[in-house]
Amino acid sequence: MAQIFHRSSNMIARFSIVGAVVFLGVLTFVLYEIALSPWYTNEHAVLQQPVPFSHRHHAGELGIDCRYCHVDVEKSWYAGVPPTQTCMTCHSQIWTNAQMLEPVRASYRTNVSLQWNKVNELPEFVYFNHSIHVAKGIGCTTCHGPIATEPLTYKTGTLYMSWCLECHRDPAKYVRPESQVFNPFYQQPSYGAPVTFEGVKYTDQASLGRVLVKKYDLQTYQYCSTCHR
Amino acid sequence: MAACLAGLALMLSGCRLDMHVQPKYLPDWPSKFFADGRSNRPAVPGTVARGELRIDELMYSGTENGVLSNRFPFPITRADLERGRERYNIYCSPCHDYAGTGHGMIVQRGFPEPPSYMIPRLRQAPVGHFFQVMTNGIGAMYSYSSRVTPADRWRIAAYIRVLQASHNAKLQDVPDAERQKLTQAPAAQGQTPGQAQ
Numbered sequence: 419m420a421q422i423f424h425r426s427s428n429m430i431a432r433f434s435i436v437g438a439v440v441f442l443g444v445l446t447f448v449l450y451e452i453a454l455s456p457w458y459t460n461e462h463a464v465l466q467q468p469v470p471f472s473h474r475h476h477a478g479e480l481g482i483d484c485r486y487c488h489v490d491v492e493k494s495w496y497a498g499v500p501p502t503q504t505c506m507t508c509h510s511q512i513w514t515n516a517q518m519l520e521p522v523r524a525s526y527r528t529n530v531s532l533q534w535n536k537v538n539e540l541p542e543f544v545y546f547n548h549s550i551h552v553a554k555g556i557g558c559t560t561c562h563g564p565i566a567t568e569p570l571t572y573k574t575g576t577l578y579m580s581w582c583l584e585c586h587r588d589p590a591k592y593v594r595p596e597s598q599v600f601n602p603f604y605q606q607p608s609y610g611a612p613v614t615f616e617g618v619k620y621t622d623q624a625s626l627g628r629v630l631v632k633k634y635d636l637q638t639y640q641y642c643s644t645c646h647r
Numbered sequence: 648m649a650a651c652l653a654g655l656a657l658m659l660s661g662c663r664l665d666m667h668v669q670p671k672y673l674p675d676w677p678s679k680f681f682a683d684g685r686s687n688r689p690a691v692p693g694t695v696a697r698g699e700l701r702i703d704e705l706m707y708s709g710t711e712n713g714v715l716s717n718r719f720p721f722p723i724t725r726a727d728l729e730r731g732r733e734r735y736n737i738y739c740s741p742c743h744d745y746a747g748t749g750h751g752m753i754v755q756r757g758f759p760e761p762p763s764y765m766i767p768r769l770r771q772a773p774v775g776h777f778f779q780v781m782t783n784g785i786g787a788m789y790s791y792s793s794r795v796t797p798a799d800r801w802r803i804a805a806y807i808r809v810l811q812a813s814h815n816a817k818l819q820d821v822p823d824a825e826r827q828k829l830t831q832a833p834a835a836q837g838q839t840p841g842q843a844q
Contacts, residue, residue: 480752483737489794496674507789508741512757531685533677542669 454576464570465535468521471571477602478566484558484600495547499534502526538562538573545647552600554634555593556585559602566602582645589636590627596634707797709775709782717773721798723805731806734799738791747810759787764807765814777804 456462476482485491490498502525513519525532538561540546552558559565563574575581585592595615598604606623607613613620620626630636672678672686681688690696701707706720721727736745744751747764754760762769769776781800784790795803821829 480741480756482741482752485737486741486794499675501793503789503793508753508758510789511759511787512753529683531675531677531683541667542671542673543666 459576459578461574461576462572464572465537467534467570468532469518470569472569473565473571474567474569484602491548491552493549495545495549497548502532537571538575538577540577544645546645553596554589554636555596555599555630556589557594557599557601557604559604560585560592560594564602579645583640586638586640586644589638590631591623593627593630593634593636595626595630701797705775706801709778711775715773715775715779717775719774719801719805721801723802727802728805728809730799731802731804732809734795735803735806738795739803742788746814747807761786761788764811770811774804774808777807 452458476487477484487500487504488497489500490496502522505519505522506526509519509522514523521532524530551561561575563572565571594604594606595613598613605611607620607626609621613626615626615629618629620629674687676686677684678686703720705711705716705718710716711718735743740751741753742751742758742761743749743764744754749761749763751758764770778797778800780788781791781795781803782797783792791800818826818829
């Protein structure tokens with residue numbers, strides 16, 4: 419009986435098996451990279467806002483405490499976007515002619531809220547609580563990045579579950595002394611710039627983290643229901 | 648290939664965002680239902696939230712029988728003073744500065760200068776005066792009642808008294824051990840937290 423397939427078919431068969439495996443591998447890799455890319459996660463993307471508010475100016479250059487505007491961050495899951503009244507506390511007196519601030523004044527005059535666009539937006543099946551994080555030595559900039567250097571606000575994390583778990587598995591890598599939680603310029607300890615906690619100087623995050631985790635009784639909650647409740 | 652695409656289409660049609668975008672309101676979200684466009688609702692006039700009944704005249708208005716009081720509604724402990732200092736530094740220092748002399752950063756940027764706490768009028772003012780100013784605002788200063796709780800306003804008032812006392816303190820008022828440090832040459836300065844650069 420004559421051969422149906424030519425000898426070269428063996429080659430094609432082998433090639434297609436290997437090719438399929440390689441193709442799936444490459445496809446997985448590409449999709450993974452796309453999912454992590456700022457193009458997809460919107461990291462570092464500046465959103466259009468009604469007023470080009472600068473955290474660099476207010477929190478960085480003027481040194482206004484985060485809690486001056488985000489008043490609920492210590493007692494609520496929600497840090498709070500300030501009402502127009504908070505802006506006008508100062509801007510009723512300074513920069514009163516700035517065209518840039520006209521939407522703020524209009525909001526105050528007409529009692530219509532400014533509609534800010536949310537930069538750090540979690541899916542609605544996630545429960546996140548600000549108050550417990552700031553009470554346990556997790557600083558604003560740990561999640562929000564170098565906010566006091568950002569002229570326009572952008573997010574600096576993927577906000578993926580893996581991103582949350584990165585810290586929930588080992589908070590010692592990120593925890594800082596309670597007094598530094600709202601310091602937007604806090605840097606983790608290094609040999610050049612040690613961090614003092616309770617009279618002891620620490621030159622690396624590993625040793626400081628170990629002490630703070632114990633001191634603040636940090637939990638490594640990874641139950642589904644911790645965040646999906 | 649066609650089967651693959653059909654399979655993919657079938658799987659994608661299973662993707663829904665019902666859980667991702669839920670039909671609910673979270674704080675500050677806009678609303679199409681309410682006339683003012685807000686989902687945050689103000690309390691109905693005449694209602695009192697639990698724990699918000701404000702019948703203690705001294706605690707909530709700083710007066711006793713209509714006269715500004717020089718008493719605190721609760722005993723001030725060291726913890727209260729420390730809380731007062733923290734709240735003062737957050738909410739007051741932008742204008743009144745960390746020492747209370749009225750040269751804060753926002754004043755340096757053009758805000759009308761508030762009086763120093765050290766002037767005789769404010770040194771003699773009853774403590775209820777400070778509570779009332781924080782609650783209602785005065786002159787160019789807005790009310791802070793939505794940002795600082797009544798108890799914290801009293802703690803800030805107590806801390807203002809501390810600033811006033813410290814401003815007129817004499818070297819003899821400092822305990823012996825600490826006095827040594829003040830008279831020595833200043834050591835290398837540490838980093839001030841929360842300050843620019």
